[in-house]
Amino acid sequence: MSLLGNGKRMVTVTINKNQYLAEEGEIFLLTANRLGIDIPHLCYEKALEPYGACRLCMVDVVTCGKTDMTPACTIRVQNGLEILTDTPQIIKHRNLLFELYLAEAPKSEVIKEMAAKYGVTKTRFLKKIVHDDPLQGKCILCGLCVRVCEEIMGASAISFINRGPYTVINTPFYEHNPDCEGCAACAKVCPTNAIVFEDIGTNRVMQSWSDTTVPLMICPECGKPFAPQRLMEKVLTKPESGLIEEIKDLCPECRRKYFTLREIRKIPTNGGQA
Amino acid sequence: MIITSHEDLESVRKRGLTKIQPKHPRIGVGTSSCGIAVGGMQIFDRMQELIQKEGYDITLVKTGCIGFCKEEPIVSVTIPGKSQVLLHKVRPDDAERIIALALKGEIPEDLALCRIPDWDHITGNLVYGDGFESVPDYGEIRFFSHQKKVILRDSGLINPEDIDEYIGIGGYSAAFKALNSMDPDTIIEEVKKSGLRGRGGAGFPAGLKWEITKKAPGTEKFIVCNADEGDPGAYMNRNEMESDPHMLLEGMLIGAYGMDVHEGLIYIRAEYPLAIERLTLALDQARAYGLLGKNILNSGFDFDIQIATGAGAFVCGESTALAASIEGKTGRPRLRPPRLTEKGVFGRPTDLNNVETWCNVPVIITKGATWYSDIGAKGNTGTKVFSLVGKVENIGMVEVPLGTSLRTIIYDIGSGGAGGKEVKAVQTGGPSGGCIPVRLFDTPVDFENLNMVGTMMGSGGLVVMDEDTNMVDIARYFINFASSESCGKCVPCREGLKHLLLILNRIVSGKGTRDDIEILKELSDTVQKTSLCGLGQTAPNPVLTTLQYFGEEYEKLIAPEGK
Amino acid sequence: MDEKILDEIIAHYPSQSGKTLGILREIQIREKHIPMDTLKLLSGKIDVPLSRLYALVTFYSFFSLKPVGEHLITVCMGTPCHVKGAEKILESLEEHLGISEDTQDGKYLQTTPDNKFTVEIARCFGACSMAPVLRVDGELHGYVTPEMIPKILEKYGWKR
Numbered sequence: 001m002s003l004l005g006n007g008k009r010m011v012t013v014t015i016n017k018n019q020y021l022a023e024e025g026e027i028f029l030l031t032a033n034r035l036g037i038d039i040p041h042l043c044y045e046k047a048l049e050p051y052g053a054c055r056l057c058m059v060d061v062v063t064c065g066k067t068d069m070t071p072a073c074t075i076r077v078q079n080g081l082e083i084l085t086d087t088p089q090i091i092k093h094r095n096l097l098f099e100l101y102l103a104e105a106p107k108s109e110v111i112k113e114m115a116a117k118y119g120v121t122k123t124r125f126l127k128k129i130v131h132d133d134p135l136q137g138k139c140i141l142c143g144l145c146v147r148v149c150e151e152i153m154g155a156s157a158i159s160f161i162n163r164g165p166y167t168v169i170n171t172p173f174y175e176h177n178p179d180c181e182g183c184a185a186c187a188k189v190c191p192t193n194a195i196v197f198e199d200i201g202t203n204r205v206m207q208s209w210s211d212t213t214v215p216l217m218i219c220p221e222c223g224k225p226f227a228p229q230r231l232m233e234k235v236l237t238k239p240e241s242g243l244i245e246e247i248k249d250l251c252p253e254c255r256r257k258y259f260t261l262r263e264i265r266k267i268p269t270n271g272g273q274a
Numbered sequence: 275m276i277i278t279s280h281e282d283l284e285s286v287r288k289r290g291l292t293k294i295q296p297k298h299p300r301i302g303v304g305t306s307s308c309g310i311a312v313g314g315m316q317i318f319d320r321m322q323e324l325i326q327k328e329g330y331d332i333t334l335v336k337t338g339c340i341g342f343c344k345e346e347p348i349v350s351v352t353i354p355g356k357s358q359v360l361l362h363k364v365r366p367d368d369a370e371r372i373i374a375l376a377l378k379g380e381i382p383e384d385l386a387l388c389r390i391p392d393w394d395h396i397t398g399n400l401v402y403g404d405g406f407e408s409v410p411d412y413g414e415i416r417f418f419s420h421q422k423k424v425i426l427r428d429s430g431l432i433n434p435e436d437i438d439e440y441i442g443i444g445g446y447s448a449a450f451k452a453l454n455s456m457d458p459d460t461i462i463e464e465v466k467k468s469g470l471r472g473r474g475g476a477g478f479p480a481g482l483k484w485e486i487t488k489k490a491p492g493t494e495k496f497i498v499c500n501a502d503e504g505d506p507g508a509y510m511n512r513n514e515m516e517s518d519p520h521m522l523l524e525g526m527l528i529g530a531y532g533m534d535v536h537e538g539l540i541y542i543r544a545e546y547p548l549a550i551e552r553l554t555l556a557l558d559q560a561r562a563y564g565l566l567g568k569n570i571l572n573s574g575f576d577f578d579i580q581i582a583t584g585a586g587a588f589v590c591g592e593s594t595a596l597a598a599s600i601e602g603k604t605g606r607p608r609l610r611p612p613r614l615t616e617k618g619v620f621g622r623p624t625d626l627n628n629v630e631t632w633c634n635v636p637v638i639i640t641k642g643a644t645w646y647s648d649i650g651a652k653g654n655t656g657t658k659v660f661s662l663v664g665k666v667e668n669i670g671m672v673e674v675p676l677g678t679s680l681r682t683i684i685y686d687i688g689s690g691g692a693g694g695k696e697v698k699a700v701q702t703g704g705p706s707g708g709c710i711p712v713r714l715f716d717t718p719v720d721f722e723n724l725n726m727v728g729t730m731m732g733s734g735g736l737v738v739m740d741e742d743t744n745m746v747d748i749a750r751y752f753i754n755f756a757s758s759e760s761c762g763k764c765v766p767c768r769e770g771l772k773h774l775l776l777i778l779n780r781i782v783s784g785k786g787t788r789d790d791i792e793i794l795k796e797l798s799d800t801v802q803k804t805s806l807c808g809l810g811q812t813a814p815n816p817v818l819t820t821l822q823y824f825g826e827e828y829e830k831l832i833a834p835e836g837k
Numbered sequence: 838m839d840e841k842i843l844d845e846i847i848a849h850y851p852s853q854s855g856k857t858l859g860i861l862r863e864i865q866i867r868e869k870h871i872p873m874d875t876l877k878l879l880s881g882k883i884d885v886p887l888s889r890l891y892a893l894v895t896f897y898s899f900f901s902l903k904p905v906g907e908h909l910i911t912v913c914m915g916t917p918c919h920v921k922g923a924e925k926i927l928e929s930l931e932e933h934l935g936i937s938e939d940t941q942d943g944k945y946l947q948t949t950p951d952n953k954f955t956v957e958i959a960r961c962f963g964a965c966s967m968a969p970v971l972r973v974d975g976e977l978h979g980y981v982t983p984e985m986i987p988k989i990l991e992k993y994g995w996k997r
């Protein structure tokens with residue numbers, strides 16, 4: 001045990017019978033990955049609360065000789081923590097879960113590659129076929145898009161619809177949803193690249209979300225469409241946006257140009273010898 | 275009127291007693307949902323019309339349900355000074371005759387099921403008297419004689435829509451005793467000593483949960499009653515709430531005082547409109563007497579209860595899903611810990627107990643922990659109510675001490691298979707439980723022994739299967755149920771159960787292969803071990819137990835060449 | 838649904854506990870389904886995103902988005918009714934009314950093309966002693982056999 005400069009305590013954890021130093025309180029999944037111990041996972045994202053739904057990161061926690069299967073994304077590091085990540089039981093269950101995922105998202109290359117990495121290349125289960133699936137047969141319902149939209153963006157434009165095996169994700173009534181800001185954070189966070197959107201002309205069209213269409217800001221300087229209007233409005237009304245009046249409507253590129261220009265202007269003509 | 279003293283309570287009690295035992299005949303019609311379903315309301319309306327038209331000197335009341343479903347509609351007739359008589363299979367056309375005879379101090383003997391000379395309400399004793407000797411005594415009826423009514427002590431005998439009747443047989447005296455003469459910690463101690471375990475399925479010691487909630491940091495806390503009763507075939511909680519709602523409210527009041535909590539919630543499923551109606555009425559009546567609200571019984575203690583309705587999702591019986599549902603969210607369970615006692619409804623420490631758990635509290639306070647723990651078995655004290663249904667002769671609501679054998683329940687009380695058929699198995703614990711074969715019927719019904727044979731107590735549904743029941747079909751039925759009730763959050767349950775169902779469909783239709791059975795076992799194991807919440811973790815139990823005990827039925831369905 | 842009625846319903850729920858589901862339950866009972874416009878109106882009034890309300894309505898089986906037909910037939914599918922043949926009753930209904938079991942959202946709610954009958958399923962009416970049981974517009978029919986279905990339907994104006 002030792003103290004780090006930042007006040008965080010380092011403690012000893014045992015992973016697969018080897019001892020390591022780890023930061024107390026850290027999510028074990030991150031610790032393991034940092035230490036190069038591979039644990040597959042699909043529903044964890046650092047900026048969000050642990051969700052524990054994909055079940056791929058299940059490991060054995062050993063307490064007093066007894067083991068308890070728990071998702072690694074929900075375990076916090078503490079002194080003396082003992083974990084097994086590769087028992088035959090865990091491998092067996094994990095492989096079966098991969099088979100379930102291969103059947104649920106048969107079109108996902110990400111899932112195929114991930115499963116193959118663990119030696120699962122085939123599924124014994126009936127593959128799900130959905131015609132015109134807005135998520136292209138790739139969604140594994142990890143919920144990251146919904147959570148990012150609600151918890152980070154505060155937009156709540158999409159949600160889980162139905163329940164059990166009928167669960168899907170989309171906008172209410174499968175209609176264009178004015179709550180959507182077009183930020184596309186959902187698409188960025190999606191582990192299986194299931195969400196499709198495209199900037200068409202001066203609009204962003206969230207094709208996966210019932211073609212919800214969000215107008216883009218046009219840069220008054222260069223005339224090119226850039227970020228979604230509604231998103232920009234929200235960012236700009238925040239007092240801490242810190243942008244000076246002259247540039248706040250510009251696209252990032254023109255803003256950069258503005259600053260570069262200003263820097264250049266600041267440089268004295270005598271070649272910088274103040 | 276606000277009850278503030280022992281004298282106040284006594285005067286209401288006397289008034290209640292004269293309502294139960296008036297100076298003229300009293301007729302009670304079983305009008306719980308079950309009684310109404312089989313025509314109870316028509317009988318009641320017909321009688322009311324007659325009595326009003328003629329101005330007869332007869333008290334007509336709605337009663338709860340005595341639980342002998344097979345004999346419903348049941349009507350009770352009390353002639354002053356004589357035994358109360360229960361009439362069975364009454365039809366609306368019998369109304370006139372029953373009234374005419376009651377006016378003469380008689381009863382229609384051909385409709386008589388049994389007579390009750392006196393009744394132990396535990397919180398009070400009622401003597402009716404002798405008479406009608408030709409009618410069998412209550413204790414001679416096989417369905418009743420092996421039962422021990424503690425929770426159902428008032429069911430079917432009092433009017434659940436009148437608080438006076440509950441107080442009449444000693445109701446709210448436990449609350450009076452608790453709030454006025456007991457230290458809150460002593461109450462928790464008493465409940466701990468009684469050995470009461472949660473009746474919602476898992477059997478967690480109630481007193482311990484109370485203590486944990488009390489010790490949890492924070493001043494704003496909740497106590498919640500789980501009245502979601504989602505098991506398809508279990509209706510004990512419905513009956514308890516419809517027949518004796520004040521027993522639940524009194525239990526919660528005592529618990530709240532013990533834990534020093536001031537807000538109570540009853541989370542009840544939307545499919546129980548009558549129970550919601552009766553509870554709402556009971557809450558109003560309790561408030562009117564100052565049994566809820568501020569300074570209850572002049573003790574300085576404040577407490578009130580609100581109703582929150584569910585909307586048809588079995589998974590909302592699970593504690594974290596239930597909390598989410600109360601908050602207006604979809605009932606998707608979250609990871610535990612933190613448990614509800616730490617972070618419950620709206621993030622506040624919350625004690626969650628099943629309806630029947632709360633219902634046990636008043637008698638524990640009235641009679642004491644020792645009296646209570648003498649009932650049942652060691653580690654499994656008290657009684658448990660079961661709904662005995664399916665292919666059994668005597669369908670009904672059954673209350674027995676924990677530790678009673680399945681044989682006693684199914685053969686002695688239930689009289690074996692319906693229509694003389696051979697009983698084959700019984701399903702306990704609903705979709706989370708398993709099928710137990712006849713050869714294991716000596717298993718005592720308690721939390722541990724049921725787990726040992728691969729099933730669980732669950733909330734108390736007992737579905738009897740006979741020789742004609744196809745056990746593979748039963749497994750398929752429960753998997754279909756669990757799959758359609760899965761919240762869809764985690765993959766083993768959402769996808770795993772779906773595939774279990776597809777495979778079972780294949781087997782039932784005779785297209786299954788030997789490989790299918792292997793996959794069934796493998797997949798069941800993974801769903802059980804890797805699901806997030808109790809629904810997925812227990813859903814494969816019906817498959818696993820039927821495979822274990824009735825493997826040959828699967829074999830028979832496998833195509834002979836069985837690749 | 839009239840905005841005034843909606844306001845009244847909302848006023849029944851001064852506290853947050855059980856509020857949203859309570860309101861939706863009352864709408865469902867009054868309107869026999871959850872109309873789209875009402876849901877949108879409600880979202881603004883109680884300040885809950887529409888996506889969350891839509892998630893609730895599709896998650897909980899008590900709610901339905903589709904209006905029901907003239908007569909509502911509810912078939913009990915509780916365990917006691919199942920072991921006594923409820924599935925055959927449902928099949929017989931489907932056959933006579935010409936509806937199918939297919940569902941897109943996992944909820945069983947089928948209406949005949951002429952909008953006369955809607956069939957739904959439920960778990961246990963508490964009348965297990967008369968299993969299998971079905972209910973038409975609040976009226977209970979017990980000990981039902983598949984053969985009895987046409988007769989029961991005829992009572993409500995069904996013609997072969």
Ligand SMILES: Cc1cc2nc3c(=O)[nH]c(=O)nc-3n(C[C@H](O)[C@H](O)[C@H](O)COP(=O)(O)O)c2cc1C
Nearest residue numbers: 472473474500503504591592593627628631808809
């Ligand atoms: C899927 C699922 C459904 C449940 N349904 C119920 C229910 O309907 N009623 C109930 O009291 N408990 C139910 N439970 C158990 C509760 O989560 C909880 O353990 C119980 O209400 C605690 O009360 P007790 O300690 O008094 O038993 C369910 C659990 C799970 C996992």
Ligand code: SF4
Nearest residue numbers: 139140142143145190
């Ligand atoms: S669309 Fe992507 S992020 Fe959203 S639930 Fe599906 S897999 Fe997860």
Ligand code: SF4
Nearest residue numbers: 761763764767807810
């Ligand atoms: S086990 Fe089933 S019900 Fe429970 S969280 Fe997982 S999907 Fe939902």
Ligand code: FES
Nearest residue numbers: 041052054055073
């Ligand atoms: S990352 Fe841990 S359960 Fe999904």
Ligand code: FES
Nearest residue numbers: 308339341343346
């Ligand atoms: S008739 Fe009331 S519980 Fe059975």
Ligand code: FES
Nearest residue numbers: 913915918962964
């Ligand atoms: S299971 Fe059908 S009425 Fe109870």
